[in-house]
Amino acid sequence: MKNLRKEFPALLHNTYLNTASSGLLYDSLLENRQEHDLDFLIGGSTFRNQQQDFLNGIRKTIAEFFGNSKDDTVLTPNFSLGFNTILNDLDKNNKVLLLEEDYPSINFAVTSKGFEVSYAKVGLNMEQNIETAIEKHKPDIFAFSLVQYINGIAIDLDFLISLKIKYPDLLIIADATQFCGTQVFDFKTSGIDILGCSGYKWLLGGYGNGFVLFNTGVLEHITPENYKNAAKNRHYDPSYTSLIARFECGHLDTFNFGSLQYSLDFLNKIGVSTIEKQINKLSAYTKEELSNLRLLDQNIKQRKQHSSIFNIKGDQKLFDYLMSQNIITSLRGSGIRISLHFYNTIEDIDKLLNTLHRYR
Structure with a gap:
């Protein structure tokens, strides 16, 4: 090391x-980023010709790194944009369980959209507090950070697996920005339905990149019917109408997402x-x-x-x-x-x- x-x-x-604030830039990533921009400098518009294949490769890298399928992996500039896109289309009659003093990108995003909210206390008995709150408030959604940004308290991952078994209809949404890159993790067996992450901390990907992982069928489940109907009734290119297109609007920055892919490969080599x-x-x-x-x-x-x-x-x-x-x-x-x-x-x-x- x-x-x-x-x-x-x-x-x-x-x-x-201070990695919880920002991961560090490193020499070989800097070189890779410079090569990216040199290709753009020389190629101009032709640089974009392979963009879709390049982004598909990034989705594949992310999916393999965290144990998910490529088709259920969405690119987003950061966790907050992905999370808000999810919240915007959920029924506001849903009850949401949050953790006290969790990251504002979660708690403020939920409370500002009019959901009925309840809280579980973070502390020594956090997992028991969560289960007690679920029994009492019967939420439809549990949204939280895997690691608390202020004090570093980390939820027991085995608890999440048992929680999903006990409450299969509970939609579990996790922010993993302070977690991904710190340990081996398999999303498919985690009990989590939706996991989002920004790449600039422990993943060392720099700013402007992130992703959302969806368990099988969840992405379609949370997509509004009016969106799916509009996609069927209009003959647009699928890049505008697919389930992923709701999150990946417009052009994605190959510089930033390429940095994330490079860093995932870097971490894998270590x-x-x-x-x-x-x-x-x-x-x-x-x-x-x-x-x-x-x-x-x-x-x-x-x-x-x-x-x-x-x-x-x-x-x-x-x-x-x-x-x-x-x-x-x-x-x-x-x-x-x-x-x-x-x-x-x-x-x-x-x-x-x-x-x-x-x-x-």
Whole structure:
């Protein structure tokens, strides 16, 4: 892993603990992006002639990476656009269960559209809280982040499988932006009906790309009848009328989506299981050390599993001090958020810990 750090120039002068805000650009991706634009520069309009085949190849790469079919994989510039497209056509009489203080791209998007909303509390017993809320409110839809962006609490993936078995009619929609790229994951067996993700964080794809995965038959199930009827009664090219076309309106940016495809191949070469082991190692070490310093919330310390995102006690003054020591973090919620990817090391964490000791 240490040799891979050479790919990331930002690591030369910074202790970068901020992938939950943005993944890093790396040298070989930069070269690939430059080649893309050089082809456009030289080819002009002819550059677009192979666009459809190129985008189909990207869908195939995404589908294979996450265990889905290409035909049920949709490209979108980011999670929020895909999610709002889904919400816009759902019956507003549907009841939606959300998690308290989840990412605004989920919670505000749902509440602003007039759905009847209920909430489950995030914390030590989050999974039990979710099941209790389902029994009480009987929602039609459960929409949530797989990993909470403020404190890194991660939902138990086995719980989602059992939840789908127990409530087969519940539409489960997950935002995986803070999850995809951190561990091996098979969408088809996950119990999730719809999974969306932006590619600029753990997937290292840069900005302007994302995707939505649909389980078999779900995309057709959530498509309004008036859309399907209009598609049948008009002799347009399928690129304008297919189920996927609802999400992929207009021209997609091959520069941005090509970057995502390149990064998925890059992660595959490293090995997703290798990445998962490195992240788990860093997360376990960080959790133990921050617990010893009494900087973690009690809920985080007591949960058996956790992501590589942590929120430590601190304010603007500490944040600024860390920045002055070239330690890059984020202010989130009532504390300072740190987040670790495979390019981080134990030495990075030790630098943070030593800096915190000096500050105290």
